[in-house]
Amino acid sequence: MKYKLTRRETVDDSHLPNHLHPLIKQLLARRGVAADDCEQELSRLLRPETMLGLDVAARLLADAALASKRMLIVGDFDADGATSTSVCLLALKMLGIQGADFLIPNRFDYGYGLSVPLVALAVEKGAEVLITVDNGISSIDGVAAAKAAGMQVVITDHHLPGQVLPDADAIVNPNQHGCPFASKSIAGVGVAFYLMLALRAELRNRGWFEKLGIKEPNLAVLVDIVALGTVADVVSLDANNRILVDAGLKRVRAGRCRPGITALLEVAKRNPARAVAADFGFAVGPRLNAAGRLDEMSLGVETLLCDDIVYARRMAAELDGLNQERRELETGMQAEALKSLERLQLEESQLPWGIALYQDDWHQGVIGILASRIKDRYHRPVIAFAEASDTEVKGSARSIKGLHMRDLLELISSRHPGLIPKFGGHAMAAGLSLAKSDVGKFQTVFDETVRELLAPELLTGEILSDGELPIEYLTLEAANLIRASGPWGQGFEEPLFDGHFRLLQQRLVGEKHLKMLVETECGRLMLDAIAFNVDLKAWPDASVRHVQLAYRLDVNEFRGNQSLQLLVEQIEAK
Template identity: 75%
Template sequence: MIHKIVRRPKVDDSHLPNHLSPILKQVYASRGCTVDDCELALANLLRPDTLKDVGKAAAIIADAMAKQQSILIVGDFDADGATSTSVCLLALRMMGATNVDYLIPNRFDYGYGLSPEIVQVARQKGAELLITVDNGISSIEGVAAAKALGMQVVITDHHLPGNSVPEADAIVNPNQLGCGFASKAIAGVGVAFYLMSALRAELRGRGWYQAQGIQEPNLATLLDIVALGTVADVVSLDTNNRILVDAGLKRVRAGRCRPGITALLEVAKRNTSRIVASDFGFAVGPRLNAAGRLDEMALGVETLLCDDMMRARRMASELDGLNAERRELETGMQQEALKSLESLSLDEAELPWGIALYQQDWHQGVIGILASRIKDKYHRPVIAFAEAGEGEIKGSARSIKGLHMRDLLELINARHPGMIIKFGGHAMAAGLSLRAGEFERFARAYDEAVRELLAPELLTGEIVSDGELNPAQLNMALARELRSAGPWGQNFPEPIFDGVFRILQQRIVGERHLKLVLESECGQTMVDAIAFNVDLTTWPDATIQYAEVAYKLDINEFRGNESLQLMVEQIEPK
């Protein structure tokens, strides 16, 4: 789908520091930045005590440590869950906890969250205190089962709560009613980090470190893991999240990150000294997620916990292999999904506003990525389903701007009681379960609800551009400034520019990537460019001399030499 290029309007940037280039000042101002937003110092992080129940949760954990009770961290099977689990486990060990372990439910056997079945597994492990990370806010039955067995439960989560919440001993979630924490977009790993910060202060107040004869730990050493989980979970990069991510990236660039993260960057062929947020999102995160999608996320957690570089490299190599397997599965599923939509896509009027897809042999570990790919192609909200056993199917949903997916599912659930077995999630992503026989009825109800809630103009994809660069601005200095001005990410997008260029050279590299040499329209500047996964029915074409290009400024590194390169977001013949 060719997206409409829309340029951001010029805004007042006079409040921003003059040491920034005019381009960067405008980029920052258009994203609503204040002077403080330009200074990503750790001292500017929101205070932990503004999180509801965080002090209560810290006291419960401190009491359990003092009694040497068995503490079990119950995580989730994605990158946010793996990083949250790792942060809690490492922090607790650093603070002197001697009886702490973790449990990641196998998604294929137990599904998501603290279920009654997982509570039974926890009981067998002898757990006395359960700490959920990146899950738990919807685990009403699981918490009740744990409480009935005499366990204490501390929930840390960031997902939106339903109409009722579990009766846990403490709930730390910025999105719960009555929580004054300003960053509602924080990832699960961020919530876990904040709880560990509050626990460190609680233990300090009790004189714990002196009594144990240990140093109070520096939790900043965990920020590389926090940054990875935050970026990989694609949460909005508000100022607080940007501070966390920026601090983590700086640790990596300085060579002070966990061996597991270093090893994952190595297998992804990323230069640790030049890492940016998107490397976590597109290189490390998917490899970590591959464990939870196809196998056991314990492999991902163990990679993050590992202190030995050689062992970390072996585990990273295994994750890399799982990721290659995941990509192969996903490609096949995507081709099948596109084939099933092919006839509809010939007539835009027939294409559903809300696309629901289901095939019996699809792998439930990959349907989220499939939904995302189809959403990108058709610019419509998509739910992809796969078999879950016992007559149920599980769906993974991805939305577009202007449609809150979890609220949509809540509306469908209210109109069709009993059709959805369970659901939960965010504005842009959600999950749900149905009985297999309900798929067709659900697909109709879903499409009807999307048509009701979504404005028609939002079905047209847009690329929001920061404007046109003149030939003199196509230079390495600006590329470097923009690179270091991040971290860029969800709702704090990396600058995109647009313009018309003359095509001097074009050829396919790899299987579907278009390598270009472009010249500015006035003929003053030549620059290399690359467009990934182009339509091979259009490109290459020697008869196309000019194209409208939307692009990001990038620096290409090859054999130690750096050169300017445009990363093409969209190219359309003129």
């Protein structure tokens, strides 16, 4: 699908510090950066006391520590859940709290969150205090079961709450009603990190460290894990999240990060000394997620907890193998989905506005990625379903700008009682369950509801460009300057430019990537360029001599040498 190219307007950047390069000043100003946001020190993080429920949770955990109660971290089976779990376990150990354990549900046996069967496992483990991370805000029955079993429950989450909250002893979620914490897009790992900071302060006030005879720990050493989970969960990089991610990346580049993160970067052939947020998002995160998608996320947690680089490399290699298996599954599922949609187009001459896909042999652990790929290709809201049992299917939803997915599912649920037994999530991503017999009805209702709520013009995808880059900025120096001005990511998009070029050479590499040599229209400069996953029906095309490219400046590293490369997001023959 060709996306509409829209150029960002030039804005006033006089409020930003003069020491910034003029190019960087303008790029940051276009993304709404205030003068204060240019400083990304950890001391500028939002204060913990503004997070509703954090003080209650910290006091409860401090009481539990003094009473030597057994704490159990209940995580989620994605990268945010794994990093949240790891941050809590490492922090509790650093704080001198012994015996904490963790439990992450296998998605195929227990599903998402603190379920009633999972509480039974917690009872077997002898847990007295449950701490949910990256889940729990919708676990009404699970919390009730835990309370009935005599356990205390602390919920930490960032997902949108429903109308009814669980009856937990403490709830920490910046998205709950009445919470003044300014960063509503903080990831689950960020919330868990804040809880550990608050617990440290509470223990300090009680003289805990003096009693144990230990030095108060510096929990900032955990920000590499916090940064990984924040980027991998694709939350918006607002000012607070950028501080966390920047601090974590600095630890990685300095060689002071967890051995597991180093090993995952190595197995993905990324240089830790030059790590950027995209390395977390496209290299480390997927390998960590592969454990929860195809096997047990406990492998991912153990990799992050590991202190020995040799063992960490062994586990990273196992995660890499799972990720390769995940890719193969996803490729096959995507091909089947595209064939199905192409047939639909031929018969009806148009796609549904809301695409809901189901095939009984699809893998439950990969449907989220599948939904994302189909959404990107057709720029429509997509839900992919896989069989969960003989009578139930589970779906993973991805939305586009202008359509709040969780609100849409809530509307469908209210209009069609019983159609969606369970659902939850965010504006852009959600999960749900259906009776297998209701898939056909849901597909119709989903498409109809999307047509009702979504403006037609939003079905056309849009690429936001920072405009044409002057030739003097088409340099390796400019690429490195942009790279150093991040972290870039969701909601704080890496600068993208557009322009016309002469196409001098073109060839396929890796079967589906287009490697090019282009020249500026003025003929003064030749540049390497690459476009990944091109439409093989259109490219390569020897008849094309001129192209319009939407591209990012990329630093290509090969055998220790750096060179400038245009990373092409969209190519159009001119």
